[in-house]
C-alpha cells in the first residue's frame with residue numbers, strides 16, 4: 229500500500245480519459261479481425277507447444293530439443309504478421325508499417341496479450357533496432373538491413389552493456405578507431421541477448437577515448453551495425469540462473485568494421501542509444517493483461533494440483549494484493565496514454581510502470597511456486613513438472629526484471645530526482 233500512496237502523491241488524482249478516436253477503433257477492429265482469421269490456423273499448424281511458456285518467461289534454451297522448432301514457429305508467425313502489415317506497426321507505410329500512434333501501440337499490445345499471441349522471431353529488430361535504422365540510417369542502410377529484419381531472415385542483437393558499463397552506460401570502453409575506410413574494434417561487451425544466434429548487431433562503441441580525460445564520457449560514443457560473422461568476434465555464452473545460455477559475453481579483437489556500417493554521425497551514439505531505450509518501453513500496456521492471465525492460470529493450476537493452498541489466508545491475501553497491483557498497473561498505463569493524448573509528457577508513469585512491472589512479475593513468480601506447494605519444486609524438463617515447469621522456471625527467471633531495461637534503483641533515482649524532487653546532498 230505504500231507504493232499506492234506514493235503513486236497518488238506523485239501522480240495527483242486527475243481524471244482518466246479512455247476515449248478512442250474513430251481511427252483507433254478502426255485500427256483495433258482491423259487487428260481483431262486479422263487475429264480471428266489467422267491465429268487459429270497458425271495454432272492448428274504449429275500446435276500450442278511450449279511457445280506460451282517461452283512467451284511467459286521471455287527466454288528460451290538453446291539446448292532444448294524444441295528450440296529449433298520454436299525459432300521456426302516464431303519466424304512463421306512474424307512472416308504471417310508481416311503479410312497482414314501487423315509485424316512492424318511503428319515503421320513507415322512504405323516499409324510495410326502503419327506509423328502507429330502511442331495509443332495504437334497500446335491497443336496492439338493489449339490485443340496481442342488478450343489472445344496470448346505467439347512470440348515473434350526478432351522482437352529486438354522490429355521494435356528497437358529497425359526504428360533506429362529508419363531514423364538515423366541512410367537510404368542505402370535502409371535498403372540493406374530493413375528487409376531482413378522485417379522478413380525474419382536475419383536475427384539481430386543489441387550490444388550496449390560492458391563489464392563496467394551497465395546502469396552507467398556512458399562508462400563504456402570498447403573502442404572503434406578509424407583507419408581509412410573502416411574502424412578497428414577492440415574490447416568486450418557483456419549480457420548480450422542471443423548474440424550467438426545473431427547475424428547482425430547494433431553496438432555502441434567509443435570512437436573518442438579522450439572523452440574520459442575531458443570528463444565528458446557521454447561524448448565520443450558512436451553506433452555501429454556489425455556483421456557478427458566478422459573475424460575477431462567471439463561470443464561466449466553465459467549460463468544464467470535458470471541454466472539457459474541465451475546471454476553472451478562478446479569479445480572483439482582487431483575487428484574490421486566498414487565505415488558505411490556506422491549508424492548516424494561520429495559521436496552521436498548516445499542519442500541513438502537513448503531513442504532505442506525509449507522504444508524499449510513501448511508496449512507495457514499489454515502487460516497487465518498478460519499478468520492477469522498468469523494469475524488466473526496459476527490459481528486454476530493450484531485448484532487442480534494443490535487445492536488446500538487456496539484456503540490458506542496468507543496466500544489468499546497475496547492473490548488479492550497481486551490482483552490489485554495488476555489493476556493499478558493497467559490504470560497507470562491508461563493514465564500515461566491519457567497524458568500523451570493531451571500532449572503532456574507521459575512521465576513519471578514510464579519509470580513507475582517499469583517498477584510496477586518488475587515488482588509484480590517477481591511477486592507473481594513467487595506466488596506461482598508457493599501455490600503449487602511441494603509440486604513447485606519440480607523443475608522444467610522433469611517428468612512430473614506442473615505446466616511443463618513454467619512456474620518453477622519463472623521463479624528464477626523473473627529476477628531479471630529488476631535489472632534488465634533499467635535497474636530498480638535507477639528508476640527510483642529518476643523518480644526521486646525528477647518527480648518528487650527530493651533534495652540532493
Ligand SMILES: Cc1cc2nc3c(=O)[nH]c(=O)nc-3n(C[C@H](O)[C@H](O)[C@H](O)COP(=O)(O)OP(=O)(O)OC[C@H]3O[C@@H](n4cnc5c(N)ncnc54)[C@H](O)[C@@H]3O)c2cc1C
Pocket residue numbers: 385386387388389390391392393394395396418419420421422475628631632633634635636637638641
Ligand atoms: C536478461 C537480461 C538481458 C539483457 N540483455 C542485454 C542486451 O541484449 N544488450 C545489452 O546491452 N545489455 C543487456 N542486458 C544488460 C542490462 O542492460 C544491464 O544488466 C543493466 O543495464 C544493469 O547493468 P549491470 O548489470 O552492469 O548492473 P550495475 O549497473 O552494475 O548495477 C548493479 C546494482 O547496482 C545498482 N546501482 C547501479 N548504479 C546505481 C546508482 N547510481 N544508484 C543506486 N543503485 C545503483 C543497480 O540498481 C543494481 O542493483 C541484459 C540484462 C539482463 C538481466
